[in-house]
Structures are given as structure tokens and as C-alpha cells.
Amino acid sequence: MHIEPGVVDGAKIVLSYATAGTAFVLAAKMIGYTVRHDGGFQAVALRSLVTTALVFAFFELLPHHPVGVSEVHLILGSTLYLVFGAGPAAIGLATGLLLQGLLFAPFDLPQYGMNVTTLLVPLFAVSLLAKRIIPAKTPYVDVKYWQALALSTSYQGGVVAWVAFWALYGSGFGTENLASIAAFGAAYLTVILIEPLVDLAVLAAAKTISGLSLSPLLYRRLYHEAV
16 A cells, blocks of 8 residues: 555645644554553553564565555554554554665655555544444454454555545546556455455454463453453
8 A cells, every 4th residue: 555656746745744643643542542441551562562563574575566556465454453452553554664664665755644644544444443333242353254344344445545545636637547546446355355354364363362361462352342
């Protein structure tokens, strides 16, 4: 989902600073929930180290291909949410993205505001959707396929929507740009199909390791009902 350099440039890129600011406010809200209800600052710090390492690995090691106006990545945003919670997932996505830019892709740094918005705003939407479709007494290790699919589709659909917005905002409604956006969206369908299967596989593995149910490394909701 990295916006390609040049898609949005000049004075237009200022908008990304504002959207990134909003995304960080949403991230702070998600982090605050973890601090208050799920282990405090220590849990946030521990999980954030893990999520940052995972996100960095997702970007660098998992297959990713440029398609149209952006790149197709298996980001596993809903997986990070289900296992570690929204706050640590937000920190991992933002920090992993930044580290990748600093260490391997400095040409992506001007697009950081756009890319971090594209990652964090859909994560916030996932956290809200989970509260609506997963009963409070259902631990996440017991979610059904349709619930995992709904969360994954929400996240990846949000990513595609933001990429399309940035492309249209930066390059307009020309035929070539619309075709590039459509190609990117079509390619991302594979991610939408794969991610819920990954979610269920990870949750099934977690269910067999019940000894981790009290570990501060994992989201409390993974094994327990909502507080």
C-alpha cells in the first residue's frame, strides 16, 4: 500500500500532514484503551516491540509487488489487532513503516503521512467493527470465519479506499489513473481472501497454547471476554 513517489507532490502533500495528525490522534485513543484496560504501559511497550518487528518483517520479507498506483502487501492488520490489540498494533504499523523508510526506502519518507494514514485509520475502523460483530463474551480465539473475514475486509477495504483517495487527489480522474487504481484494487482482492485464513490459523494456534492466556505479551481479549 505504499503510495508511489510522485502520485501526490508539491503543495498537495500538505494534506497528508493533517490526515497523519488525525491518524495519530486515533492511535493515541487506541493506545490509551490498552493502558487503562489491558496491562498498562508495560504491556503496551512489550507488545509494541513485537508488533514493530513483525510489521517490519511483513514489509521486507513477505512478497510485495508494485501494482498500479501502489504496492500490494500482506500487512495482516486484522491479525495484529486480534492478537496484540489496537494500541500496540497501531504503534507497530506506524513504527515499522517508519523504520522501513529510514533503513531501506528513503524515497518513501515524503509519502509517510499518506502511508501511515492509510494503515492507521482502517485499524481504528476494525477496532470499532470488532465491538459490534463479536459478542462481548466471545474471546477472539473463538471467532468464526465470517467474523474474521469481516474484520479483514474492513481493514483491507479501508487501505484500498485511502490509496484510491490519494491517487485521485494527486493525479485526478484521467483514464490512465483510474485504470491504475482499478488494477491495484483488483490485486488486493487476493489479500482480502488470504488474511482471514491467516487470522483463523493464528487464532487456532493460540487456542492450543492456553498457558499464554495471562501473558502480558498478548491482548487480554484473545482469551477472555471483554471488560
